[in-house]
Structure formats: structure tokens, C-alpha cells
Amino acid sequence: MKKVRTRFAPSPTGPLHIGGVRTALYAYLFAKHAGGDFILRIEDTDRNRFVPGAEEYIIESLNWCGIIPDESVTAGGPFKPYRQSERKEIYDKYIKQLLNKGHAYYAFDSPTDLEIQRRAAEKEGRVFSYDASVRMKLKNSLSMTDEETSRILASGEDYVIRIKVMPGETISFDDMVRGEVSFPSESLDDKVLMKSDGMPTYHLAHLVDDIEMQVTHVIRGEEWLPSTPTHILIYQALDLADRIPRFAHLPLLLKPEGSGKLSKRDGDRLGFPVFPLQWKDPVTGEISMGFREKGYYPEAFINMLALLGWNPGTEQEIFTLNELEQLFSIQQVNKAGARFDPEKAKWFNAQWLHRKPVNQLAAALKKQVLELGWHNNRTDSYFYKAAALLQPRVHFEYEMAQAGKYLFVTPDLLDEKVLAKKWKEPYRSFFTILKDNLANQQDFRAETIELTVKKTAEHQQLKPGEIMQLMRVLVSGQSSGVDLFPMMELLGSHEVVQRIESGLLKVKG
RNA sequence: GGCCCGUUCGUCUAGGGGUCUAGGACAUCUCCCUUUCACGGAGGAAACACGGGUUCGAUUCCCGUACGGGCUACCA
Numbered sequence: 004m005k006k007v008r009t010r011f012a013p014s015p016t017g018p019l020h021i022g023g024v025r026t027a028l029y030a031y032l033f034a035k036h037a038g039g040d041f042i043l044r045i046e047d048t049d050r051n052r053f054v055p056g057a058e059e060y061i062i063e064s065l066n067w068c069g070i071i072p073d074e075s076v077t078a079g080g081p082f083k084p085y086r087q088s089e090r091k092e093i094y095d096k097y098i099k100q101l102l103n104k105g106h107a108y109y110a111f112d113s114p115t116d117l118e119i120q121r122r123a124a125e126k127e128g129r130v131f132s133y134d135a136s137v138r139m140k141l142k143n144s145l146s147m148t149d150e151e152t153s154r155i156l157a158s159g160e161d162y163v164i165r166i167k168v169m170p171g172e173t174i175s176f177d178d179m180v181r182g183e184v185s186f187p188s189e190s191l192d193d194k195v196l197m198k199s200d201g202m203p204t205y206h207l208a209h210l211v212d213d214i215e216m217q218v219t220h221v222i223r224g225e226e227w228l229p230s231t232p233t234h235i236l237i238y239q240a241l242d243l244a245d246r247i248p249r250f251a252h253l254p255l256l257l258k259p260e261g262s263g264k265l266s267k268r269d270g271d272r273l274g275f276p277v278f279p280l281q282w283k284d285p286v287t288g289e290i291s292m293g294f295r296e297k298g299y300y301p302e303a304f305i306n307m308l309a310l311l312g313w314n315p316g317t318e319q320e321i322f323t324l325n326e327l328e329q330l331f332s333i334q335q336v337n338k339a340g341a342r343f344d345p346e347k348a349k350w351f352n353a354q355w356l357h358r359k360p361v362n363q364l365a366a367a368l369k370k371q372v373l374e375l376g377w378h379n380n381r382t383d384s385y386f387y388k389a390a391a392l393l394q395p396r397v398h399f400e401y402e403m404a405q406a407g408k409y410l411f412v413t414p415d416l417l418d419e420k421v422l423a424k425k426w427k428e429p430y431r432s433f434f435t436i437l438k439d440n441l442a443n444q445q446d447f448r449a450e451t452i453e454l455t456v457k458k459t460a461e462h463q464q465l466k467p468g469e470i471m472q473l474m475r476v477l478v479s480g481q482s483s484g485v486d487l488f489p490m491m492e493l494l495g496s497h498e499v500v501q502r503i504e505s506g507l508l509k510v511k512g
Numbered sequence: 513g514g515c516c517c518g519u520u521c522g523u524c525u526a527g528g529g530g531u532c533u534a535g536g537a538c539a540u541c542u543c544c545c546u547u548u549c550a551c552g553g554a555g556g557a558a559a560c561a562c563g564g565g566u567u568c569g570a571u572u573c574c575c576g577u578a579c580g581g582g583c584u585a586c587c588a
Contacts, residue, residue: 014588049587114586130514130584163586181517190515190584198586205588229516229583254518255581262580307524310537314525318536337518337525340581344523347538357551395551457547468547475548483549 007039009220011065011072012209014046015057018282018291019064021343022224022256022265025308029253030222031070032309032331042216043075045086046209048202055285058086064279067295068305069324074216082216087208094203097211097241098164098196106240107196109162110143111155132192135170161199166206166237168193174232179220179251179333186232194233210234213248214241222251222333225340251333254312255340265343267291275345279304294348298399303352311341321354353398364400365390371404377411388493392485407485410493413502414480417509421482425473426510433463433470434477438503447496449488456488477506 011027013019019027027043034041043065045058062077074080084090101107110133112120117133120141124131131137138145144152145167156162168191175185196207203211213221231250238247256265259273270277270292281293294304306322314337315330322330356364365387372378372386393407404411437459441447444455456474460467475487478499484490491499 012588016588046588052587110586117586128513132514132584161586165586178517184516186516192584195586200586202586204586209588224582225517226582226588232516252517257581259523264581310524312524316526318526320537339518341525342523344538347524350538396549466547471548473548481549485549486546487548 005217005219007034007037007220008042008216008218009034009039009222010042010044010213010216010218012044012046012212012223013061014049014052014205015054015061016049016052017054017057017284018278018280019061020265020267021277021279021294021308024064024068024070024279024305025256025311026222026224026253027065027070028068028305028308029251029313029331029333029336030220031072032327033220033222033251033333035328036331039219040073041070042080042082042218043072043078043085044212044216045076046205047086047088048205048208050088050200050202060280060282067279068301070305087212088202090208090212091202093215094197094208094211097207098203101166101196101237101240102164104240105167106237107164107166108144108193109152109156110141110165110193110195111160111162112142113161116142133165134168134189134192136189138167138193163195163199164197165193166196166233166240168233168236174235176231176235176247176250178228179249180254180336180338181228181252184228184231186229188232188236191233191236194230196237206230206233207237210237214238214243214246218248220251221248222253225252225255228252251336254337256311257340257342259343259345264340273345275348277343298401299348299352300355303348303355306355307348307351311343312337321351321358349398356397356400357395359394361387361391361394364394364403367400368393368403368407371401372411375404377404377408381411385493388489392489392493396485409479409481409484410490413498413505417480417506418476418482421472421476422510425469430465430470430473431507431510433459433465434474434503434507436463437474438500438507441496441503442500444496447492449486449492452491453488474503477510478502 009030011030013023031041043062045061047053047058058076062075065072072078074082074085076085098107117131121131133141140146143165168188170189172188173185174188175183178184194206195204197203212218231252235247238244257263258265258269265277267277276292276294276297278291278293279295281296282291283289284291295301302323305324305327309322309327309331310320313331313335315335365383368390369383369386372381389407389410390403392410393403397403397406437456440455440459441452444451457467460470471487472482475484476482478487478491478494494502
């Protein structure tokens, strides 16, 4: 049994979209589940679309997600180089083989020639396709004599090399997520294998590399499904039919609303990231937000992505990368496209935050509070307790300081709505008495505070329910927040008494 | 247009001939807990696109239709 090897092969044309990250994740999980290797290969055969910084961005993104390749440009490996632009000679060898066997041919049609063909076809309501039905009428080594071909080649004129697809065949293969898929060869065109600049196209390069790098399973997006039969034909032409990898074509990620696949525009329009990391366009300087910068944990991010199109068949929803590696199976991948739901993404982050150790949150909270300049003399124990109170009520770490502002700063405004609705002037004397009772209380713990409050209320013939909300507003300024009595304990007797005192002054009679 | 792929609650999905009165999660609504607020818990509303077959029986299999998506570049 051959060792399982999968790869993720992005092209460095910009930031990695979350659909791409998911593809990488599935390819990684598939390999790891089988105890195999995961390779990162950079497909940079198109010089025109190369974007500086994109390759580094891709590597950093995967790294942030914890998707660590066994072999890559940075990690090296037995099949280096892992950048296609550095593997030109290898492709040339394969091209020559195809040419020699008559499976590929030279084509001299200029881009303008082809454009004319397309227009003409369009006029007749057809779509031009460079295939067996027209190739003998075009300028190529099949329609010309060998002498002519040699002469043009020698003259240095631009040419491309195309695969010669024979009509009348049915190409079928067994896709791991879709099952048996088949195509008539007439529906295929003579795809360009080598461009006029001497670089191979994706179709040739990826296939050669997959063979050379001993890739066993090709896991990629659904957009590649229509070109897969051409790839199979190339394998066959190369006498590599017995080494064709298994294919798995993943469904696409769709927009949260409307139709079509998820794009950068959707993120901008609806206010959520579509990229793992923030990206600054080197040309326009435009900045696109990233999940990392939006406060998402990488664990939550990949957890969410993993469930977008895959499901283990149980009711568990929170998984570590490790668990995913153990449970992942390509048979459980859905066939239909999945809409990305930004709301559920937030929920995943909250779930992970609720599971974080409190001291991690305490450290984050401390940093935020210090940055805001709210208080710098709080003890670490204070931050720990504050973080513990805040933990269940936030979705992101960065929300903590603002959500618990009253734990650090005396409120200057009290919630008017609650006051208007619940305040009655007779309560003033109650709070005055309560304040004194609290001031005299030796043991200022949540339970004893609660007892004091209830006893005092009882003495004044008040129901605790009447004054609880008002007490919260007096102490925190807000109508909602962390557990009231633990909050008072944390603030301490002196602070609480002062806040009630100054709060009462702010309440209009 | 052509080729290919898909279609279970608003969204992510489980289930794949009878156990489906179609399960879970997000969002939404109600209630409970907390005489506060969240977390949490309980419950409600909410789906097998449609039409034909096959079958004793179809959400599940087959065929059509509709709808959605992808591809149709010397881009990947």
C-alpha cells in the first residue's frame, strides 16, 4: 500500500480565500488521517498574475491555521523545488514526449486569430472550441506539412503546444465525493499545454508535479471537475494511466445571501472577513480584513471551516485539529455547495473562548485595560476574577475590556431607561441604609453581600426583585453585566459604597 | 448556448427503501434557572424542489422538469 500523499497547490495571485483554506484543510486532514504527507506547492506559472507577497501570505495563513505541510518551499523535501516556476526543465521533458508520440502538436494561431474565430462563432450562436472539428482548418502542425512547420518554428514565430484530443471517446472516472463521472471527448477542447512564453499551463504542470511528487489523491475545488477528463487523457498519452491519482472534487463555498460563490465583495458588503489574514493589496493599497485580525481563534476558524461541507455523522460540533484528523473521511463530504454563515462563525469562536483557560483571558484583558489606560494598579488576581466573570458573555477576547468597563472605571452615566422605569423616590432611603450596612460589613464576599442586601430589603419591606436592577445600575451604570454579587465582591466594599453614594446623587428625585 | 455537477427547516447538516410523528446546530420565539445579566436547560415555529416511474411501500433508487452552481482563456 502506497503512502498517501496529498497537496494543496495555490497560485500566488492574491490572498487565500477561505474556500481555498478549506480545500487545504481537507487535503491536510485526508493525508493525516491516513498517516500520509501533505505538500504545499506554489503554482506560479502565470507571470502576468504574480502578486508580490501572496506566497508569503499563503504560507503564513496555513501556518496560523495549524495546517503545517510536510513538504513545501520553506520546509523543503525530497521533491524540491516546490515552486513551479523553478521546474521548467521537468515540464519540457514531458512535453517533448507528448510531441514525439503525436499526442500534442504545435499551434501558431495568434491571439488575434483566435479572437476572430470566437467572434465568428458567436455570430452564429455557437461557442468556438479548438478541437477536432476545426483544428485542420487552423494554423498548426497537424494542418501543415512538416516542412512548413519546421520553417515557422525556425523563424522564431510564437507558438503554443496543444493536446490532441481524439473524438468518439468517453472518459470516466470515479470521484471520491461524486462517484462515477463521465464526459464525451467531443466536449473537450485541445487545451494549451505550453504557452508561447515557454511556461506550461496548469493542466500540464500540476499533472507532471503530481506524478513526480508521487501524489496519490488530488483534492481540489469543484471548478476543476470539467478539466479532469483532459487531465486523464494526458496521463494516458504519457503512458501513466496506472499512476493516475484518485480525485475528490469539493463543493464550493457560496455567498451568505443571494446566489453565486463567495467573493471578497460579500465580505466588504456584509461586514465579515473572507480571508484568514488581513491583506493589503500591493498595488491599490486597499486593505481586506482577516479572521485573525477580527479576533477569531485559529481553532474556531478551522473548526467552522471543517463543518462547512463535512460532517462526521454525530452531533458533536466542536473539534480540535487533532480530532478532525482522526475523524475526517472524504466519504462524508457533501456534494452540494455550502453557504458561509458569519453568525455561526461567531458562535464557534464563542464556544472556543468558553473553553479557554481563564488565565489566558486574564492576560488578554489586562493588556486591553492597560492600553485603554483605565487602571494600572489592579492585581493579576483581580484580572483573573474579572476575566472569569466576563468569559461566558463574550464572543471574542477583544470584547472583554469594553464589556467589563465598569469593573475598572467608575461609571459616570447611569442607564436612564432603567431609572425611568423602575426608580421610585422611597428607594433612596433604602439604598442609603444598604450602603451603610455594606460599609459596616466585615466579610465582603458575594454570599454575604447577597445576605445583607436581602435582609436590608426585608427590613424595609421591599422585595429584592424591586431593587436588584436598580442596584446594578447604581454600581455599574448599566442595565446588564456580569453576576451582580461577585461583581460587588470584586470591586470591594469601599468602591461599592462610593458608587452607591455618588450614584444616588445622580438620580434625579 | 454547450458540457458537467448539485437540490432535506432561513442557514450548516443527520438520515439513504418501511423504525421519519424526518434528528441536531446557528439564527428566531416562549419558558425555566438567576428574585439581576449572561452561560446553561426545556420547549415552539420551521425542510425531504416538482412530475413520472420501479416497489407491497419512496425523502431514500431510476427518468424527466424546474431551480442553483461550475466550466467553456496562451488564469489557476
